[in-house]
Amino acid sequence: MELDEHLRRAQARLAHIRRDIHAHPETAFEERRTAALVAEHLRALGLEVHTGLGRTGLVGVLRAGSSARGVGLRADMDALPMEERNTFEHRSRHAGKMHACGHDGHVAMLLGAAEYLSAARAFDGSIYFIFQPAEEGQGGAAEMIRDGLFERFPMQAVFGLHNWPGLAAGRFAVRAGPMMASSDEFEISVRGRGGHAAMPHLTADPIVAGAAIVQALQTLVSRNVAPVEAGVVSVTQFHAGEAFNVIPPQACLRGTARAFSPQVRDALEAGIARVAGSVAAALGTEAELHYRRGYPPTINTPAEAAFCATVAAEVLGAGQVHQDLPPTMGAEDFAFMLQEKPGAYVWLGNGEGEGGCMLHSPVFDFNDAIIPLGVAYWVRLAQRFLARRPEE
Numbered sequence: 001m002e003l004d005e006h007l008r009r010a011q012a013r014l015a016h017i018r019r020d021i022h023a024h025p026e027t028a029f030e031e032r033r034t035a036a037l038v039a040e041h042l043r044a045l046g047l048e049v050h051t052g053l054g055r056t057g058l059v060g061v062l063r064a065g066s067s068a069r070g071v072g073l074r075a076d077m078d079a080l081p082m083e084e085r086n087t088f089e090h091r092s093r094h095a096g097k098m099h100a101c102g103h104d105g106h107v108a109m110l111l112g113a114a115e116y117l118s119a120a121r122a123f124d125g126s127i128y129f130i131f132q133p134a135e136e137g138q139g140g141a142a143e144m145i146r147d148g149l150f151e152r153f154p155m156q157a158v159f160g161l162h163n164w165p166g167l168a169a170g171r172f173a174v175r176a177g178p179m180m181a182s183s184d185e186f187e188i189s190v191r192g193r194g195g196h197a198a199m200p201h202l203t204a205d206p207i208v209a210g211a212a213i214v215q216a217l218q219t220l221v222s223r224n225v226a227p228v229e230a231g232v233v234s235v236t237q238f239h240a241g242e243a244f245n246v247i248p249p250q251a252c253l254r255g256t257a258r259a260f261s262p263q264v265r266d267a268l269e270a271g272i273a274r275v276a277g278s279v280a281a282a283l284g285t286e287a288e289l290h291y292r293r294g295y296p297p298t299i300n301t302p303a304e305a306a307f308c309a310t311v312a313a314e315v316l317g318a319g320q321v322h323q324d325l326p327p328t329m330g331a332e333d334f335a336f337m338l339q340e341k342p343g344a345y346v347w348l349g350n351g352e353g354e355g356g357c358m359l360h361s362p363v364f365d366f367n368d369a370i371i372p373l374g375v376a377y378w379v380r381l382a383q384r385f386l387a388r389r390p391e392e
């Protein structure tokens with residue numbers, strides 16, 4: 001069956017699956033129902049299914065021909081710990097959990113691709129359908145890698161896709177190099193000496209020192225990062241004191257640091273330590289820094305990014321493909337997979353209007369109209385990547 005015809009027939013059914021997953025959201029490493037649904041679907045298609053990678057993650061294997069080449073296609077499965085405010089029929093059935101990032105749609109699209117590719121088998125090699133848990137802050141991709149993802153399933157490249165609100169439905173964006181930023185967290189404990197607010201000379205004021213640290217941190221991006229590079233240092237919490245007339249003994253600052261390159265990331269981490277320690281000392285206090293590295297920057301390899309653009313142009317039309325959109329300072333744990341393998345992470349427009357509200361909004365919904373586009377993209381990508389050699 002031709003792909004277009006398949007997509008027409010499958011669309012309503014895939015949308016039904018998507019809405020079922022939306023109605024039953026599961027957060028990081030709890031994606032048992034979702035993983036079971038995926039495993040059952042893949043087994044019914046005749047795929048070999050490997051469960052338990054990264055706890056609730058799984059990989060479906062589809063082979064054709066004799067080539068040893070392989071390609072990984074990745075979808076994330078987890079929902080967010082937030083309350084849904086939508087009122088439609090497929091709204092979340094689970095209090096405090098919601099598919100507000102469209103991972104329900106990512107699962108449905110990759111299942112749709114597995115359906116078509118398993119029926120047609122018009123490729124030569126192995127396709128690994130990677131369904132990962134815990135993208136939202138918990139690093140499910142890294143756990144799958146630790147469990148041997150790339151050793152057990154040898155592949156030359158790995159590809160990821162995210163729906164993108166604000167980009168018109170059917171438009172597509174990819175770029176060589178950074179697509180998303182690293183995301184790290186820091187906590188600075190400033191310790192001074194508390195006392196009576198009317199006798200500040202007898203104290204070492206951690207609030208004044210903390211305020212000076214917040215100000216000085218602003219110079220890291222403006223004076224330590226090259227003007228043509230990008231970085232973010234945002235202090236998002238400042239906790240200290242309880243009374244009008246007491247200088248507290250300590251203050252706590254927390255925030256996030258982001259960058260598009262490992263070099264800038266390292267410079268920000270070192271800079272935060274230097275500024276916090278030195279400014280605190282200058283004001284007679286002490287600072288202790290806890291810096292927690294989260295996701296690395298998501299960096300597409302140039303050849304694979306160009307390949308994705310070619311595939312997308314074929315599926316969606318050349319005019320629909322952007323290769324010049326700026327990256328965003330959001331983060332994505334597909335970055336861990338791109339540290340191991342060549343590949344690219346792309347955005348598929350989720351559309352304006354009804355489905356166009358931003359990711360992580362309590363009224364977000366994945367746009368079912370783009371399911372066939374995502375399926376077609378995955379199918380063509382796998383077929384092109386594992387194309388039969390002309391002489392065979």
Ligand SMILES: [Zn+2]
Nearest residue numbers: 101136359360
């Ligand atoms: Zn998200």
Ligand SMILES: [Zn+2]
Nearest residue numbers: 101103135162
């Ligand atoms: Zn997401």
